[in-house]
Amino acid sequence: MKTLTWFKAALASDIPLNGGACIKYKEIQIAIFYSEDQKKFYACQNLCPHKKQMVLSRGIIGDKGGEPKVACPLHKKSFSLISGKNLNNEDFQIKTYPVRLEEGYVYIEIEE
Amino acid sequence: MSSDKKINLVIIGNGMVGYKLCEKIVDTGVKERFNIHVFGEEPVPAYNRVRLTEYFNKSLNDLTLAPSNWYQDHQIELHLGDPVLSIDRIKKIVVSKEGIRISYDKLVFATGSSPFIPPIIGTDKKGVFLYRTIEDLDKIKEYAKDVDKATVIGGGLLGLEAAKALLDMGLETHVLEVAPRLMPRQLDESASEILKGKLEDTGVHIHTGKSITQFSGNGSVNEVLFHDSSNLPTDLIVISAGIKPRDELARDCQLEIAPRGGIRVNKNMQTSDPDIYAIGEVASYNEMTYGLVAPGYEMADIALSHLIGENKHYNGSDLSTKLKLIGVDVASFGEATELKELHRTIVFNDKVKGVYKRLNISVDGKYILGGILVGDSKEYNKLAQMMKNNDVLPEDPSELIIGRNAEKENILSLHDSAQICACNNVTKGMIVSAIHDNNLGSLPEIKSCTKAGTECGGCIPMVQEILDAVNQKKGLNTRKVLCEHFNYTRQELFDIIKVKNMKTFNELKRHYGKGNGCEICKPAIASMLASAWNDLVIKQQHIQDTNDKFLANIQMGGTYSIVPRIPGGEITPDGLIALGEIAKKYDLYCKFTGGQRIDFFGAKLNDLPEIWRELGHYGFESGHAYARGMRTVKSCVGSTWCHLGVQDSVTFSIQVENRYKGIRFPHKVKSAVSGCVRECAEAQSKDFGIIATEKGWNLYLCGNAGLKPQHALLFATDLDSETCIKYIDRFLMFYIKTADHLTRTATWFNKLDGGIEYLKDVLIRDSLGICEQLEQEMQSIIDNYHCEWAETVKDSEHKKKFRYFVNSSSYDPSIQFRDERGQKVPELSIS
Numbered sequence: 016m017k018t019l020t021w022f023k024a025a026l027a028s029d030i031p032l033n034g035g036a037c038i039k040y041k042e043i044q045i046a047i048f049y050s051e052d053q054k055k056f057y058a059c060q061n062l063c064p065h066k067k068q069m070v071l072s073r074g075i076i077g078d079k080g081g082e083p084k085v086a087c088p089l090h091k092k093s094f095s096l097i098s099g100k101n102l103n104n105e106d107f108q109i110k111t112y113p114v115r116l117e118e119g120y121v122y123i124e125i126e127e
Numbered sequence: 128m129s130s131d132k133k134i135n136l137v138i139i140g141n142g143m144v145g146y147k148l149c150e151k152i153v154d155t156g157v158k159e160r161f162n163i164h165v166f167g168e169e170p171v172p173a174y175n176r177v178r179l180t181e182y183f184n185k186s187l188n189d190l191t192l193a194p195s196n197w198y199q200d201h202q203i204e205l206h207l208g209d210p211v212l213s214i215d216r217i218k219k220i221v222v223s224k225e226g227i228r229i230s231y232d233k234l235v236f237a238t239g240s241s242p243f244i245p246p247i248i249g250t251d252k253k254g255v256f257l258y259r260t261i262e263d264l265d266k267i268k269e270y271a272k273d274v275d276k277a278t279v280i281g282g283g284l285l286g287l288e289a290a291k292a293l294l295d296m297g298l299e300t301h302v303l304e305v306a307p308r309l310m311p312r313q314l315d316e317s318a319s320e321i322l323k324g325k326l327e328d329t330g331v332h333i334h335t336g337k338s339i340t341q342f343s344g345n346g347s348v349n350e351v352l353f354h355d356s357s358n359l360p361t362d363l364i365v366i367s368a369g370i371k372p373r374d375e376l377a378r379d380c381q382l383e384i385a386p387r388g389g390i391r392v393n394k395n396m397q398t399s400d401p402d403i404y405a406i407g408e409v410a411s412y413n414e415m416t417y418g419l420v421a422p423g424y425e426m427a428d429i430a431l432s433h434l435i436g437e438n439k440h441y442n443g444s445d446l447s448t449k450l451k452l453i454g455v456d457v458a459s460f461g462e463a464t465e466l467k468e469l470h471r472t473i474v475f476n477d478k479v480k481g482v483y484k485r486l487n488i489s490v491d492g493k494y495i496l497g498g499i500l501v502g503d504s505k506e507y508n509k510l511a512q513m514m515k516n517n518d519v520l521p522e523d524p525s526e527l528i529i530g531r532n533a534e535k536e537n538i539l540s541l542h543d544s545a546q547i548c549a550c551n552n553v554t555k556g557m558i559v560s561a562i563h564d565n566n567l568g569s570l571p572e573i574k575s576c577t578k579a580g581t582e583c584g585g586c587i588p589m590v591q592e593i594l595d596a597v598n599q600k601k602g603l604n605t606r607k608v609l610c611e612h613f614n615y616t617r618q619e620l621f622d623i624i625k626v627k628n629m630k631t632f633n634e635l636k637r638h639y640g641k642g643n644g645c646e647i648c649k650p651a652i653a654s655m656l657a658s659a660w661n662d663l664v665i666k667q668q669h670i671q672d673t674n675d676k677f678l679a680n681i682q683m684g685g686t687y688s689i690v691p692r693i694p695g696g697e698i699t700p701d702g703l704i705a706l707g708e709i710a711k712k713y714d715l716y717c718k719f720t721g722g723q724r725i726d727f728f729g730a731k732l733n734d735l736p737e738i739w740r741e742l743g744h745y746g747f748e749s750g751h752a753y754a755r756g757m758r759t760v761k762s763c764v765g766s767t768w769c770h771l772g773v774q775d776s777v778t779f780s781i782q783v784e785n786r787y788k789g790i791r792f793p794h795k796v797k798s799a800v801s802g803c804v805r806e807c808a809e810a811q812s813k814d815f816g817i818i819a820t821e822k823g824w825n826l827y828l829c830g831n832a833g834l835k836p837q838h839a840l841l842f843a844t845d846l847d848s849e850t851c852i853k854y855i856d857r858f859l860m861f862y863i864k865t866a867d868h869l870t871r872t873a874t875w876f877n878k879l880d881g882g883i884e885y886l887k888d889v890l891i892r893d894s895l896g897i898c899e900q901l902e903q904e905m906q907s908i909i910d911n912y913h914c915e916w917a918e919t920v921k922d923s924e925h926k927k928k929f930r931y932f933v934n935s936s937s938y939d940p941s942i943q944f945r946d947e948r949g950q951k952v953p954e955l956s957i958s
């Protein structure tokens with residue numbers, strides 16, 4: 016059976032402006048980003064599927080034709096922060112998570 | 128498959144393939160479904176037989192694939208020195224030599240092969256050995272101590288390896304091959320002729336077409352006799368004349384055997400008894416046995432997938448090989464020698480250089496069927512790839528093996544089907560039509576649209592050349608704008624930053640850009656801002672490229688490496704002790720860099736500020752190994768110690784390194800100072816290099832040792848130190864202002880119209896009237912220098928940026944290390 020949990024992940028002020036941070040939920044590592052331009056938080060898996068490295072929270076965020084994305088710091092594979100789709104036309108997909116802001120904290124919805 | 132009842136699996140054979148099956152069972156997490164018994168004939172656990180030759184100068188441990196306790200740890204019962212002697216297929220029981228009886232649900236034959244012993248009289252004499260097991264090698268090693276002459280029977284892959292081992296032991300070594308040529312299965316006559324010549328140059332004596340009748344000698348062998356009545360004196364003989372599958376046990380229990388030997392298997396690796404599998408050299412698929420390890424591994428994978436109810440099939444293996452035989456490149460792929468169908472052949476044979484290349488192509492000239500490369504096999508990957516993918520050949524396929532004739536030929540004259548990106552199989556035609564159809568104007572757009580250049584990046588220069596050529600044809604002036612967010616070139620943006628006094632990315636984007644930015648414009652502009660103002664890069668941490676973001680080099684596994692600056696490579700004993708103490712405290716792997724410094728690896732993100740606080744305490748500054756900036760100024764010891772030196776190269780290199788340290792450039796910059804013309808510091812391979820003369824210094828510019836080595840060119844001679852530095856100031860600032868992002872000085876130089884004379888005009892004769900400005904700008908960056916690590920550890924806000932998790936103080940739990948030669952190295956497996 017699936018359950019959905021809103022996990023209180025971090026203080027909003029701990030997520031750098033236009034940058035990323037990594038949080039731990041049980042054994043899962045999740046990258047959270049804040050885009051100043053969009054005034055929005057995004058969350059996705061921290062593991063880059065290309066070389067299986069725990070690095071996406073350390074990537075550069077930006078957009079491609081308006082679609083918010085993160086580029087892996089190792090080989091610059093880009094992923095949409097909305098759909099998780101790889102934006103270099105490659106066969107990679109990452110998991111993204113719904114995020115909401117409440118009383119100064121970032122919450123992530125996790126399905127278990 | 129029910130999960131409560133475990134399958135009793137018996138594996139006969141603990142060679143490389145038998146072990147691989149165990150390893151795959153453990154690695155894929157299905158071990159819980161099996162009780163496993165492994166029977167091995169040899170007294171030691173599986174070792175790397177492919178590297179057997181290395182055993183001559185290594186210990187067994189180096190070759191062992193997994194120690195005995197690995198099997199214990201994973202509850203695999205390993206019976207060594209205890210071969211299975213019989214199988215009762217009705218009762219499903221195996222019985223071993225020691226009398227162990229185990230019943231099985233599934234049985235796997237991985238018994239491998241044994242050497243084929245040719246029918247020659249005297250193979251039982253003392254001094255005649257096989258070349259197959261560790262025990263064989265031990266015996267050869269022992270016997271070789273007291274003899275001078277050795278002979279290898281068999282000129283195939285393994286025989287030539289054995290010859291190399293014997294040669295290394297100092298023996299006069301002969302190779303006898305009954306076929307008229309070496310490696311008859313892989314090479315044609317001309318190729319083996321070239322190989323023979325090359326091997327003979329190394330000292331191996333090769334005799335082909337020699338039919339042997341007898342090994343003679345009284346007790347011990349002392350000569351080989353041939354059919355033609357000639358003879359060859361020898362003290363030791365190693366037989367390596369091919370293999371035969373170890374299928375005797377399978378014959379005993381009446382499994383189906385292929386006519387040329389080997390247990391017959393289907394595409395699931397099942398034998399004629401569906402509960403019994405065969406993998407590796409003992410298996411015969413489609414009447415073929417495979418004497419290589421890669422097909423064996425593939426078979427292990429297929430057998431396992433069938434055992435756990437998955438659906439992978441075996442379709443035969445590709446036998447293409449590329450290897451170095453006694454220092455000679457040899458590659459053979461596809462249908463190399465025996466061609467079934469009609470074909471055409473292109474041959475390049477350079478007997479002087481010892482290079483032979485053969486390409487077999489289909490009659491219509493469209494496809495590669497196979498080929499051979501000897502002496503130079505650098506095209507192997509590309510060609511084997513084209514063959515596998517059934518790529519259509521260019522109009523003139525010979526260019527694939529002999530290179531393009533005219534260096535400066537327009538790239539658009541290539542055939543549309545010519546492959547540009549081998550990794551993603553993108554052709555010239557695909558790139559050209561992508562540019563036209565989607566109106567692409569930049570390299571990143573082409574990469575994203577066609578995938579060309581996204582893997583190894585080796586083809587990027589060609590892709591750029593195609594883009595430039597297409598634009599030129601369209602009559603467009605090639606203007607490389609940064610990316611979709613900035614419609615300016617790097618040079619234009621750098622001017623804007625300076626003239627409009629822009630200090631941050633956001634400011635620049637607000638006025639001159641659009642969108643949110645991306646991984647191209649953010650680091651490029653970060654670098655320009657740093658070059659222009661030399662402000663602390665960590666203040667704008669999130670526009671920095673990976674390594675600048677944390678002021679350290681990210682490495683595999685997500686840990687970082689740290690390089691403290693050691694100007695000129697000069698260091699005190701106390702400095703060395705301090706580095707040692709710090710490395711020990713934080714458990715860091717240590718290695719010398721190519722630039723006379725010490726590199727610490729395996730630092731965890733959270734520890735970086737603390738490590739740097741301690742380094743700073745002992746006076747070490749950032750070495751900027753992570754930056755597109757000044758790296759090292761290498762030096763030789765110079766006239767202070769060396770009786771050949773004519774100037775004090777160490778003092779000058781320290782002065783130069785300290786002058787430019789911390790400055791960001793379009794790409795990294797390396798330098799060196801040599802104290803005399805012998806050039807021990809290798810200054811001519813650097814972005815700028817300085818070589819001492821009796822009268823002063825010669826300055827060389829725009830060399831490179833990396834991807835495309837290129838000697839630096841002599842720019843000015845017999846300079847005094849002050850003038851030399853003045854010229855370097857001008858040169859570096861001119862480079863900062865005019866080069867594209869990520870362009871090394873050598874690449875930048877190669878695109879400059881007018882070459883070195885133009886640089887002399889601008890930087891010595893001041894033809895553009897900018898020299899004074901260049902010097903001033905350089906001085907102002909230099910005056911702004913601060914060690915960015917010293918600044919970072921001072922400020923608690925900056926230090927916070929190095930937390931791995933923001934909601935936990937723990938380290939990255941996915942980082943694992945293992946020990947190698949007494950130091951830790953990353954274990955690269957993330958589940």
